Amino acid sequence: MPGLITMDDLTNEEIISLLDDAERLLPVARGTQYLPLLQGKILGNLFFEPSTRTRMSFETAMKRLGGDVVNLGDVKNSSVVKGETLFDTIQMVDGYTDIIAMRHPRQGAAQYACDSATVPILNGGDGAGNHPTQTMLDLFTIRQAHGTLENLNIVLAGDLRYGRTVHSLSHALTRFGCEVTFASPSSLSMPQEIISDLRSEGAKITETDDLLSHISTADVIYMTRIQKERFPDESEYAKVAGAYKLHARDLADAKAEMIIMHPLPRVNEIDPTVDKTRHARYFEQAFNGVVARMALMCWLLGVTIPSDIKSDGGGA
Numbered sequence: 501m502p503g504l505i506t507m508d509d510l511t512n513e514e515i516i517s518l519l520d521d522a523e524r525l526l527p528v529a530r531g532t533q534y535l536p537l538l539q540g541k542i543l544g545n546l547f548f549e550p551s552t553r554t555r556m557s558f559e560t561a562m563k564r565l566g567g568d569v570v571n572l573g574d575v576k577n578s579s580v581v582k583g584e585t586l587f588d589t590i591q592m593v594d595g596y597t598d599i600i601a602m603r604h605p606r607q608g609a610a611q612y613a614c615d616s617a618t619v620p621i622l623n624g625g626d627g628a629g630n631h632p633t634q635t636m637l638d639l640f641t642i643r644q645a646h647g648t649l650e651n652l653n654i655v656l657a658g659d660l661r662y663g664r665t666v667h668s669l670s671h672a673l674t675r676f677g678c679e680v681t682f683a684s685p686s687s688l689s690m691p692q693e694i695i696s697d698l699r700s701e702g703a704k705i706t707e708t709d710d711l712l713s714h715i716s717t718a719d720v721i722y723m724t725r726i727q728k729e730r731f732p733d734e735s736e737y738a739k740v741a742g743a744y745k746l747h748a749r750d751l752a753d754a755k756a757e758m759i760i761m762h763p764l765p766r767v768n769e770i771d772p773t774v775d776k777t778r779h780a781r782y783f784e785q786a787f788n789g790v791v792a793r794m795a796l797m798c799w800l801l802g803v804t805i806p807s808d809i810k811s812d813g814g815g816a
């Protein structure tokens with residue numbers, strides 16, 4: 501069954517078409533238009549790891565489109581604690597639902613689920629692997645700000661080793677000809693297999709540990725949290741915790757249209773002084789998760805989005 505496990509599951513043309521769909525759905529996400537395209541459909545939310553945005557935006561997306569949601573809920577209160585395997589859990593939820601959004605601590609778990617499911621699986625994050633639905637909302641946000649995805653100068657900063665959002669996003673950005681700068685402490689650099697993949701596809705990549713010197717040329721700065729939960733040794737985390745923190749004062753030489761993004765949650769990577777600047781885009785980015793996930797669920801469920809949804813005047 502088709503699903504979305506990595507960005508390789510989408511062509512560039514499909515990405516653009518899905519972003520166009522998402523844009524048309526903005527009034528529905530805002531609740532100013534009611535469009536029950538997914539009435540009668542049930543989303544299964546299987547989150548084996550904590551989540552606020554991904555889980556809630558999937559739920560909002562399905563409910564705004566007239567569908568319903570069943571949640572695994574807290575793993576501690578599920579039969580996982582009795583020893584039920586992922587395979588068996590998927591067999592059950594496959595029968596209860598029409599589509600599944602899943603997050604799991606193990607890299608590759610979403611592909612494993614997809615291989616045995618009869619309903620589409622949307623990967624909501626698999627360990628330090630991929631987070632492609634986040635990438636779709638990230639691309640939506642970038643296009644909203646810059647009007648294009650092509651040939652932009654993007655800085656991805658922070659924990660590039662364990663951060664699954666930047667693994668998925670870097671693949672997508674380079675496919676659109678963006679020049680990508682990876683800014684991280686050396687112990688958290690982008691995995692070499694990803695760098696090799698990107699270079700073999702002709703991507704323009706720079707690696708650095710100096711974030712500040714790349715601010716003035718960036719169109720997008722994408723900050724990430726250091727993924728404390730993925731460190732095998734807490735003392736290693738302590739060495740890099742707080743490695744990068746953006747303040748409003750760091751942005752004096754930034755381009756006027758440069759945007760700062762973050763998949764959230766932030767811990768201390770972006771000082772609150774940045775929130776009031778024209779560059780801050782992370783809360784709109786989180787909202788865009790609703791339209792991006794609406795478009796993906798409609799696509800996977802074979803539902804066409806009408807081209808004539810009445811705009812609510814809120815703009816893209």
Ligand code: CP
Binds near residue numbers: 552553634764765
């Ligand atoms: N961006 C993101 O994946 O956030 P959550 O962990 O809250 O879902």
